[in-house]
Amino acid sequence: MLERQRAAYPFRIVGIHTARHGTAYDDSGLAINPPFGPPATSVEDFLDRAKSEIVVEITTLNPATGEPALSHIRSAFARGRHVVTANKGPIAHAYASLRDEATKAGVEFRFESTVMDGVPVFSSVRKNLPGVKMLGFTGVLNSTSKVVIAAMREGKSMEDGIEAARRLGITEADASYDIDGWDSAAKTAVLANALMDARVTPHDVDRRGIGRLTPERVLKLAKARKTVCLISRARTTPAGIRLRVRAEVIDDTGLLASVDGTSNLLLLDTDLMGTIGIMGISGGVDQTAYGVFSDAVDIAQTVRPSRLIT
Numbered sequence: 190m191l192e193r194q195r196a197a198y199p200f201r202i203v204g205i206h207t208a209r210h211g212t213a214y215d216d217s218g219l220a221i222n223p224p225f226g227p228p229a230t231s232v233e234d235f236l237d238r239a240k241s242e243i244v245v246e247i248t249t250l251n252p253a254t255g256e257p258a259l260s261h262i263r264s265a266f267a268r269g270r271h272v273v274t275a276n277k278g279p280i281a282h283a284y285a286s287l288r289d290e291a292t293k294a295g296v297e298f299r300f301e302s303t304v305m306d307g308v309p310v311f312s313s314v315r316k317n318l319p320g321v322k323m324l325g326f327t328g329v330l331n332s333t334s335k336v337v338i339a340a341m342r343e344g345k346s347m348e349d350g351i352e353a354a355r356r357l358g359i360t361e362a363d364a365s366y367d368i369d370g371w372d373s374a375a376k377t378a379v380l381a382n383a384l385m386d387a388r389v390t391p392h393d394v395d396r397r398g399i400g401r402l403t404p405e406r407v408l409k410l411a412k413a414r415k416t417v418c419l420i421s422r423a424r425t426t427p428a429g430i431r432l433r434v435r436a437e438v439i440d441d442t443g444l445l446a447s448v449d450g451t452s453n454l455l456l457l458d459t460d461l462m463g464t465i466g467i468m469g470i471s472g473g474v475d476q477t478a479y480g481v482f483s484d485a486v487d488i489a490q491t492v493r494p495s496r497l498i499t
């Protein structure tokens with residue numbers, strides 16, 4: 190995507206570091222699929238050698254702790270680098286402190302792809318809803334569970350469904366995170382932290398996944414024109430912000446049931462603008478990549494308005 194957009198958005202990739210595949214550096218800009226040398230001894234060593242202005246953190250999700258991505262982001266801030274991440278873990282666990290640390294370091298921090306791939310959720314709220322208070326939300330945010338339930342509606346097994354989702358490149362590295370609702374809980378915590386200043390972690394989300402669902406149950410519901418959907422909900426109560434992820438039984442014809450395959454829907458309940466819906470149709474890795482790209486462009490436009498890339 191960076192290569193295709195190079196004329197208008199001339200970013201240079203000066204380093205790529207992965208745990209097992211190795212590390213590549215070139216201050217003048219790496220080519221696509223560059224040769225990789227041995228891995229840098231640590232992420233800190235990598236960041237010291239690859240002197241980028243923006244660090245893109247896209248390591249594997251750990252919904253239970255947010256690590257090691259959390260430490261990677263802090264290492265980047267400590268070096269005065271702007272950060273873009275698609276990793277839900279750090280935002281789900283420590284958004285408020287990361288936001289404050291970025292401000293203190295005088296750097297920008299963006300995370301659009303953490304929820305609904307590149308669909309502009311956070312940037313839309315940041316730029317287009319001044320004065321609005323977020324009261325709650327309802328989201329159909331996990332694609333793997335929908336692909337699995339769709340497979341079960343055809344009488345296939347949970348494993349068949351997971352395999353179909355894996356072929357689409359949308360499952361987490363550990364698919365049980367999708368099935369057990371951890372991915373949805375992490376997204377729920379991300380939305381609550383970033384849009385409602387909830388200061389929660391995925392452990393604060395009352396979570397139940399689709400692990401016990403069977404094709405027989407899904408087929409029986411289908412006969413009654415109903416389906417199951419893994420739904421994230423947040424609402425403001427007198428006792429605080431309540432968060433939950435549940436496999437809910439809903440009518441086939443309902444709005445939430447209309448979001449199938451890899452499409453996602455988020456309904457935002459606000460004080461001044463009522464309820465707003467944001468939908469992404471057929472998201473995938475290209476859309477995740479676009480979210481990362483759009484964050485990098487947004488940072489460039491924020492910190493270098495005079496050298497604006499069009």
Ligand SMILES: NC(=O)c1ccc[n+]([C@@H]2O[C@H](COP(=O)([O-])OP(=O)(O)OC[C@H]3O[C@@H](n4cnc5c(N)ncnc54)[C@H](OP(=O)(O)O)[C@@H]3O)[C@@H](O)[C@H]2O)c1
Binds near residue numbers: 474477
């Ligand atoms: N794929 C999607 O559709 C999607 C959508 C939205 C958000 N995300 C998020 O984006 C992130 C990346 O997703 P993915 O599907 O590409 O994950 P992935 O297949 O697990 O790839 C993660 C990459 O991170 C590297 N890595 C892992 N731990 C590392 C460490 N400690 N130090 C350095 N490198 C490390 C791995 O390198 P090695 O293999 O060499 O170890 C690998 O290249 C995840 O946080 C995911 O939740 C993905």
